[in-house]
Amino acid sequence: MSGLTGTPFGALSIAILRGFVRDRSALFFAVVFPLMFLVLFGALLGNQDQPEIEMVKVGDVPLLDHLPADARSAFDATFDVEESDDLDAALELVRKGDADVAVEQRGDTLVAHYTQTEQVGAAITQVTLQAYVDGANVAVSGRPPKFGFEADRVEDDSLTTIQYYTPGLLGWAIAMSSAFGAAATLQGWRQSKLLRRLQLAPVSTPTIVGARVAVTIGIALGQTAIFLGLGWAALGLTLTGSWWMSLPLVVVGTLCFMAIGLLAGAVAKSTEGAVNMANFLVLPMAFLSGSFFPLDGAPTWLRRLSDVLPLKHLNEAMLDVLVRGEGPGSALVPLGILAAFAVVVTLLAAKLFRWDTA
Amino acid sequence: MTAISVVGLTKAYGDLTAVDAVDLTVDVGEFVGVIGPNGAGKTTLLEMIEGLRRPDAGEITVLGEPAWPRNRRLQPRIGVQLQASAFFERLTAREQIHTFAALYRVPARAADEWLERVGLGEKAASRVEDLSGGQAQRLSIACALVHDPELVFLDEPTAALDPQARRNLWDLLRAINEDGRTVVLTTHYMDEAEALCDRVAIIDHGRLLQHDTPTALVAAHAGGGNLEDVFLALTGREYRA
């Protein structure tokens, strides 16, 4: 007999794991469904950089054609240039909104034609072109420029789509499968009287609970590996230094959401009821915890509300260690909050627990 | 020798007295049937003797040990099939009984032998959800017996079976008893009780009405009929739950 399968703990764990792996809908909602969201969000929101300004260049414009190299690259990043020989046609394009600006050079004067519909674009165009003209004036004067300018890029909090969504959707996926798994197992085993049957076998309650917890944590770590692995290999996810801190976060987060599932399973009267209740708790929480969209723009009261939700703390901590480059210490407070949630909710679930349906 | 001794056993759910001052003894090696209409209190009585429910009043001694609170020394010595088929979801018949074997720290070989003995060798690789009613009952009986218990409780093992499956199950239950095990089963089929049991306990509204051999009960109450006539004479004919 192979070691683990012969012990009560090992046999129970394997039985529970088999039950999960063979449950297609559980597998779908734990892995495929959240991954669909990740791929979907990546595709929908992927390219959210400032759109280029469409410029029509009428005839020769020596001032722009002979830009210095550094100015050239900035120019190419800002403008999407189309050439034309017909000024009237170019103006018509600008008027209709098909182009943002038409430029021509009359002698030594650069003339830009634009509308005021798109004010930011217009301002950028104006300032940029003015700068080129000023630069050209300094260059022909032969004197070295008195003032210098240097651009220094600072890492900001805004992340690319995949970087932002992977941790939050992973948090949601773990919350869902942990809560549903616990709720459905408790209710299903109670309905079928398996819970009673196990009570009569020489296994302790901690062994039974421990096996269920071990399998759920294993599933959550599997979800993490799939999410991060696929994100990295196919979707351009880059993890920052202390990403490994996500592992204890996943473990404690799993305990927290299992407790919520146990509570739903203890209160509900049927398996469907338990799963519905788990859904009722987890789905709105996912919205309010930034799993589906950032909460930066949300009203203050909503953000205060989200502070009492465990998923918010899991998501924020996962963002910090996975993609924001925060150190391991940043996860300690969230770990404590999640653990406290797990303890309180488990105690509540234990108080409401019943062995039988009736 | 006495396997089970019950004195003054009482259990109420709110206002409803499900088991009402029941006295009962079962001897070692005996095959006893608990019969009664739906809602009579059979399951509640059995679950208290098994140690699953706490009695409101009364004494229960099982194999010389108190049944409540949950008694660890007793668990390996008793085998229980609950009324529903209590299975792990989505396991095959073999995985199911292997899991129960491991819970009792019994070698997997014993589990395979029981699977053969209840005639499920061919169905070993089928999921429990795909078994017929009779096959599921046989599997859950095998799971109850996998650790070779001295005392076996079966709650309505033949409910919802066709006559073929029922008769085959009778043979199995008889064989289990002939191996020397004490068997307690509940049923509402009188022919079953008559065919299998050494003694029957007739209960209704939580009260023990009779506890005797089928022959003695028929002689005393049926007026030339069978055990079913005794049963109806004692419990009346109004509809039950």
Ligand SMILES: Nc1ncnc2c1ncn2[C@@H]1O[C@H](COP(=O)(O)OP(=O)(O)O)[C@@H](O)[C@H]1O
């Ligand atoms: N957990 C429970 N809570 C409340 N009432 C119950 C419970 N279990 C059984 N009962 C009631 O107790 C009575 C006896 O039930 P039970 O022992 O299941 O009878 P039987 O097994 O003979 O059909 C029934 O009226 C049933 O409705």
Ligand SMILES: [Mg+2]
């Ligand atoms: Mg019953």
